[in-house]
Amino acid sequence: MKSREVRIRGIQVNALTGRKKSYTVRWVVGTGPKSRTFGTRALADNFRSDLMQAANRGEAFDGDSGLPESMMAPVASVSWLGFVRRYVDMKWPGAAAKSRESTTDALATATVVLVRDLAGQPDPALLRRALREWEFPPASRQLDRPADIAAALRWLDKASLPLSALAEAAVVRPALDALGLTLDGRPAAASTTRRRRSVFYNVLQYAVELELLDFNPVDKLRVRSSRRKVAGEVDRRVVVNIRQARELLTGVTYVGQRGKNGRRGERLLAFYACLYFAALRPSEALGLRERDCHLPATGWGLLTVEKSRPAAGKRYTDSGEVHDDRGLKHRGDTEAREVPIPPELVAILHAHIDRFGAGADGRLFRSDRGNVVASSTYSRVWEEARTLSLTPDRVASPLAGRPYDLRHAGVSLWLNAGLPAPEVAQRAGHSVDVLLKVYAKCLDGDRSRMNERIEAALS
Known part of the structure; x- marks a missing residue:
């Protein structure tokens, strides 16, 4: 029902403690009060002005939406x-x-x-x-x-x-x-x-x-009951133990033909090692720069993880590059996280920098042309490394089926080593709730040790 009985009131400023101000335009159509809230004073002023002009022209206002005919969207x-x-x-x-x-x-x-x-x-x-x-x-x-x-x-x-x-x-x-x-x-x-x-x-x-x-x-609409449940936990079958991880890292170095810059796999050894020993996401390892690495001559080192280079496609990035250039997942654009790394990874990174150096922008892991390593490239190298390093039955299994599974194994290693969950979550870049829901898995090959503990408790 429409009406020409319209009363337009002033703008109410909504100032909430600790929050940005908002501005509410209030008016009455017939006997029905109407309101519309805006994030800025200018938008509220423009809207109120449009209402007043329509009322001065004698337009009929809709009783449901409260809008004049000229402002009704032709749905x-x-x-x-x-x-x-x-x-x-x-x-x-x-x-x-x-x-x-x-x-x-x-x-x-x-x-x-x-x-x-x-x-x-x-x-x-x-x-x-x-x-x-x-x-x-x-x-x-x-x-x-x-x-x-x-x-x-x-x-x-x-x-x-x-x-x-x-x-x-x-x-x-x-x-x-x-x-x-x-x-x-x-x-x-x-x-x-x-x-x-x-x-x-x-x-x-x-x-x-x-x-x-x-x-x-x-x-x-009722949601169809046949929808499959989204997996919230890591399949423990993908998680390697330390022996298997080292065998896979060794297998990586044999992938590809040897050239003047070494085998293709040798250039990526430190990349995969960061996924396991530092539990980095692949996109975080791709963004790792030389200045982010504190690598002493002996003992533990430290990675300051600040950048992430996820692959999205040229049409979806502001730069027009395949890989986006962003801060860390679930953190502010300039917020970093520190990850202590064991001497084994320190040595691997030292060797990588000594042999391959860093790119013009300081990144450690690059293609032969200096670009960000494509996910298809490091996935193919990993497939070959699995074939070289694992027994046929393991190759056919889900064990370490993707490079990302090295991160799962790294976090599981920390948990099984007895690190408190908040510390593991901080190093992995997750909340404690997500950590316990997704990553709290036993390592492959540790079931017998757990069984022995239970058996000892029962005796």
């Missing part, structure tokens, strides 16, 4: 694709490159499903690539597009459902189902499904905040 004309562009533009500046990549993955998966049945529909894989690489990354929208990409996006502009259609459960359910599948129709990893659905929910919630939808339609 039916807003397409899902157009709204997603708006959401991406809002989130992009403050998001990390990996978050940008995962956001575009989720939104591309849903957008391909939220379309009308129009003639000439391109292949879904092409549509997803067009969205992820050309339409969603803001900087890519200005680039010249290949003919097939341009045609696919033109079709999407025409076929994309109106945002208002998502109020229907029959429309939202297929999108939710698609978020749980890979391109070939197989079930996606449980963690991938959960992440995608979280992004999808947040986009719809943003539409609710902007009053383009009355409610989040996902809230009215």
